[in-house]
Amino acid sequence: MRKKRTKLIIRIALLVGTIVSLFFVPWLLVKAWILPLPDTVQEQLDEAIEHGFEGMIVYIDQADQPPQYFASGWYNRESKVPAKPNALFKIASISKLYDAVAVTKLVSDGRLSLDKTIADYLPELEGRIENAEKITLRLMIQHRSGIPNFTDAPDFWAAPTETYEESLALIQGLPANFDPGEDYEYCNTNYLLINKIMDDELGYGNFQFIEQEILAPLNLKNTFASLSEVDIEDVMSGYHVGYPHDLKTNDYGMHATAEDVGTFLRALNDGSLFGEGEQEIYSSIYEYEHAGWVPGYQSFAKYYEDIDAVVIAFYSTTDPDLYNWNLSEIINNRIVKILKSQKSL
Template sequence: MIKNKKAKWIVRILLLVGTAISLYFVPWLLVKAWILPLPDTVQEQMDEAIGHGFDGMIVYIDQKDKEPSFYAAGWKNKEKKIPANPHSLFKIASISKLYHVAAITKLVDDGRLSLDKTLVDYLPELDGRIENADEITLRLMIQHRSGIPNFTDAPGFWESPTETYEEGLALILDQPANFEPGEDYEYCNTNYLLLNKIMDEELGYDNFKFIQKEILSPLQLNHTYSSLDAVNVDDVMSGYHVGYPHDLKTNDYGMHATAQDVGKFVKALNEGTLFNEREQKIYPYEYEHSGWVPGYQSFARYDKELEAVVVLFYSTTDPDLYNWNLSEIVNNRVIKILKEE
């Protein structure tokens, strides 16, 4: 959720930006990025990506039997001409869903939650307010198969982003379902708005404290934080949106972490050290993820062939999602470089 009120008018401007020129050139720039000869090193690929228009980039690689590698290119803060730092904090956006599902898994193992209980079982006040609430289980919400409308898709959402659970929920109450529970898949942030509320209600406190105790501390993830309020803003990498001239790092979009902390978490998730044997069987979600908020694109990948975690952060977004498609091309090229080394 966006807590900084300044973000409301910033995002309003961001979402209005977009020109016919950018639409004309996007496909050709993507083709160019795809067909260029593959560089010999990850650093060369990152420098090339900066040349494609990204302001800053961080890559962290942890491959079996090798020391972790840290890379940076471009700017941490382009106004102050501060070079990118691979240890900077970054807004990880929807990568945070992996942490939330890990916490739910531990609560299920403790008998405090059940993946097969329904939304009405935990939030009875939503009976009749969210269609099929008596059939939608926690498992379906985790896996984006609930059919609940996505509150961030509500008309006008980005002109005036919500700041609280109640405000976000109000955007989808009494709306028809997008599909019957379990009958389809649709990525939906409302699922996680509700799951976070359910965890908070069960715990009696903010679920990030549980994440801190049960996940971050055991893994010694000392550079992962709940929000901008918990960090020194000077430690955060600047973020930029095409067409908007100012730094977006002071807007609060949720969890912040270093690439190394994200990498350690994803490694533990994929290699089984995050969970006990029961929890490994319970875990119902993905093992890698990506995230997007204005100014920040984040990718946490695990390549089984390489037995490697690769975390990639990009500090530039745009209204047409050209930079998202471009980053996916760069991601694949980084993996290819690693496989050819």
Template structure:
């Protein structure tokens, strides 16, 4: 390579770096490089300064009593401070409970991971491509290729409520890929798994979750929906640019950070399982999760190296997911603070 070529290459690399830096959200950079606070409350107050209305953190570190933290507002309009014991919409964290429920039914011989969508829901054999090839295992692991109904245009502006309404958004659409050939996170998978489980049980899946998971773990602050709660106990949710509190929107399971933390601990130490259930679960799904619905971001993490469960709730979302990316940076900083204890 000649000197002239080297100089041109360096110039192009420099120019590309400058251009890429121009488009970097500097809030993320600043949040990442700032000196690490000494305490979790200090980090949470710093986070509130980035635009979250409120935040809850629950910590279960081995050998210590659980810790509860809150910052910002439980209800911005009423000026009610954040409460670490408030109820919160946990969104897709609920998939962990569903995966455990499937595991228990498989262990009991009531479902098979290798049977197909067409086997369990034959009415969909001609309405969902590859239904005769898509196994329960594919659906649990998001490897089915089925279209995600929440990706429908403007879905979150007016979310549909029922199984039938949600399913109608993806019927007769071509598959995104052949079963087992790729991975794509897809809420339709768990919509269908819920119907398969309820058909087998003869009642709704949450009753099974309650009987087989929540009650044995004494989790009394986990609910199927808002309808079962005292709404004053539920943390308000806000979306940047949207003028109203999103709390009234009923979008799935609701729980306290403590209840989610106790469940996550039982999931990771195996106490939620019996017989061969943990072996089955390990073969099909993961041991931590996050969730998002308008106004609510939730993260359930287990850090094996420090044997610590951390649940993080943020009651503010935005269209461009800047606050999601920012929350992942904050979560990592909280983990570093815990690691220094």
């Protein structure tokens, strides 16, 4: 009798949990969406902090206006340092835009071919990655390779890999998720291999090429390959719901200020980043906006053609269920609505 009662209690608890997950969390998102639109971007950032984000940075480059810098919440929660608009931030997968531009320039120079395969560039992987002889550089850039994503490995973010070899080991021998070119699936393994291919062709780390061909021409002095290249005190703290510690000491790749990312994105979209014939190549292989996620850090970089505005938004809080991701997208849309309403005045 006692066992039956215990099972009943567990079932009731699970049912209550399900009801809460179905109704409580979505309504928080609905609330963020239907609240009256603030008059200013700063007010929207302050409202975002009230929704639960620890800190936020926004950079806006709108045509015929000086750049705008916004921040709210904490730069460092523990020491109570307010958010700084010029803080370095982990930009995560926004870095793929820089990689795609670097590939474009190497293709334009005849040093890489979009139609060569993994087997051509990395013959040691033939037989270790399914369809290596069919997966082209173009398909990897476009996330149409079918290769499994190494960051989807169980508990990956609890102990991330640190080297190319460690990352590759997580997917070697796994079957393809689909035939090359037959579907789309966002996959970090694609860019792991692309970076290796660029390194091999150049004979040195490809970020040096990015510095020479992208950062230097744009005078971007606050964009770095990794945490090891920066002063840790210049990095904004990041927090993951359920994890008590600051995550800024974890090295997840590129770091940059919102302004540097915004300057890059403007040049990417207006074409000034490209030499002759390069923009046509780039447009055929990749996109002109991106977002990024690593524990503690969400980043968004987008150009809005109708108002000729680049908007970069950084959020220093993540969670296991991606609730904060959905919330941040609502806030991003509200920021753009504010810009549009201001433009119409």
